[in-house]
Amino acid sequence: MRKVYLDNAATTPVLPEVRQTMLPYLDELFGNPSSLHDWGDAAREALAASRNQVARLIGATGNDVTFTSCGTESNNLAVKGLALARQKKGKHLVVSAIEHFSVMHSARTLEKMGFELSLVPVDKYGAVDPAEVRRRLRPDTVLVSIMMANNEVGTLQPIKEIGRITKEHEIVFHTDAVAAAGQLEISVDDLGVDALSLAGNQLYGPKGGAALWVRKGVRILPQLDGGIQEEGRRPGTENIAAIVGLGKAAELAKDNLADRAKQMSRLRNRLLKELPPRLGHTDVTGHPTNRLPGNASFVTHFIEGEAMLMLLNSKGIAVSSGSACTSRALKASHVLSAMEVADELAQGSIVFSLGIDTNDDDIDYVLEMMPPVVERLRQMSPLYAKYVK
Amino acid sequence: MPIYSDKVMEHFMSPHNVGDIEGADGIGEEGNPVCGDMMTFYIKVKDNRLEDVKFKTFGCGAAIAVSSMVSDMAIGKTLDEAMEITPGKVAKELEGLPKNKLHCSNLGAQALHKAIDDYRSKQKGKGGGKK
Ligand code: FES
Helix, strand or coil: CCCEECECCCCCCCCHHHHHHHHHHHCCCCCCCCCCCHHHHHHHHHHHHHHHHHHHHCCCCHHHEEEECCHHHHHHHHHHHHHHCCCCCCCEEEEECCCCHHHHHHHHHHHHCCCEEEEECECCCCCECHHHHHHHCCCCEEEEECCCECCCCCEECCHHHHHHHHHHCCCEEEEECCCCECCECCCHHHHCCCEEEEEHHHCCCCCCCEEEEECCCCCCCCCCCCCCHHHHCCCCCCCHHHHHHHHHHHHHHHHHHHHHHHHHHHHHHHHHHHHHHHHCCEEECCCCCCECCCEEEEEECCCCHHHHHHHHHHCCEECECCCHHHCCCCCCCHHHHHCCCCHHHHCCEEEEECCCCCCHHHHHHHHHHHHHHHHHHHHHCHHHHHHHC | CCCCCHHHHHHHHCCCCECCCCCCCEEEEEECCCCCCEEEEEEEEECCEEEEEEEEEECCHHHHHHHHHHHHHHCCCEHHHHHCCCHHHHHHHCCCCCHHHHHHHHHHHHHHHHHHHHHHHHHHHHCCCCC
16 A cells, blocks of 8 residues: 655654664764763764754854754753743743644743743734734743744744844744754744754654754753753753764755755645645645645544544555544644634644655645545534535 | 554444434434534434434544444344443443543443433323333
8 A cells, every 4th residue: 555654743754864874873882972082082073063963954053052852852941941041030931822832831831830921822824923922022021932833734933023023122032943944944043033942853863862052142041950961951961873863864954955845845735725626625724825845734624633534544644633532632733723713623634744755646645535535524424414404 | 553442443444324314213412522523313213122323423533433333232222221322331342442532432322312312202292102
């Protein structure tokens, strides 16, 4: 059976070149970078090289990159570490309503610790209005965190405009670029951000290698206590193999960014354009054009996402859904709710996240397989029966 | 490891008794308070027995498998017997459900029971009361 993996927002495969670069570090180059002998030297060298590769991807300098274990850790470190380092100045945070849970729940934890949290709403496309950010700033605001692109609906956020506002108010600005890194051109100076999270497993690197970039001179409190690894910002023995993999993945992403984005955007546009008419009663979610190259997301009326996902899986197609039934908590995606998509419609959420290997045949196959899946579930749906009547 | 048992997958992939019944003797509709999904059961009653049961479901894989299983379990049973079909029994017949999907089995049993209640109240209305 044909296998079509369109869930790259969950995680990407590891590129063969990336894997090759990692292998020696699981083998003879096993040293601890804190050690002062040859073994340690080799590991230290690898760390430094990876730092530069990651920095290059985002237009930064290597010294300001801290390695972590995953995007969630980077976001926890950023939100909590930046806010807590400034609590003498104030205890107010501003984050958007569509942040990843690793940002959202970090902010909620700070709330329990006495911080106040302002959520910035989004429009029907899932975009933040910079003016809405500005309106929420207060003299005691110490951190703004807005993601660069949303992982569920793909909408790009006006980071540059928000960066101008936070700069004007001298407020630290963090962006979660986990979904964006590797798909969008990033220059931290151009964006005007002070901290940025990214993760290797979203850009064809391994799980276990991620990073938080923090602008030089911006104070941050470590969220783990331990030694002086990563300048004390992230103590703990470094996962060298994963970090080396992240570095290589970042390098490949940087070198091929434009080609990858062009190819993915073209195929994404095919889905956005061709799928709704084939299915009927199907709406694109997120911004029609200003979105991640790899994201094509929809809501299909009258049916539920998990059932769609399972039937597609039986055809070899991997997707995801923001329906309540697919979430452990049985709540509709907070992103779709923030966009004021009705709960019933959000149930029909389906998200295709394309990868760098996705091709026209894959898209053809999806376009061919989707209509019977949807039709079958509609025939089962009491909502559809009511609609037809 | 798949989250669903083979039995759930079997019923999900080829559910039994999907559809509605023209001129059903009872109809039961139940909404899922947890995730907002919906099930409708249609029953045909003959001599106090469920001669036919059909369903329509807007919901997850588990909800569809549950509906199919409930309909299988109900057909041929007397109304009183069918009222004894509990979510627990349905889940057991399906070789278990993930914890967070147990509520989907409530939905199925309740929708069936509502259809039976609907039939009974109609009978009472007719004054015949052939209970
Ligand atoms: S119907 Fe929503 S979780 Fe089963």
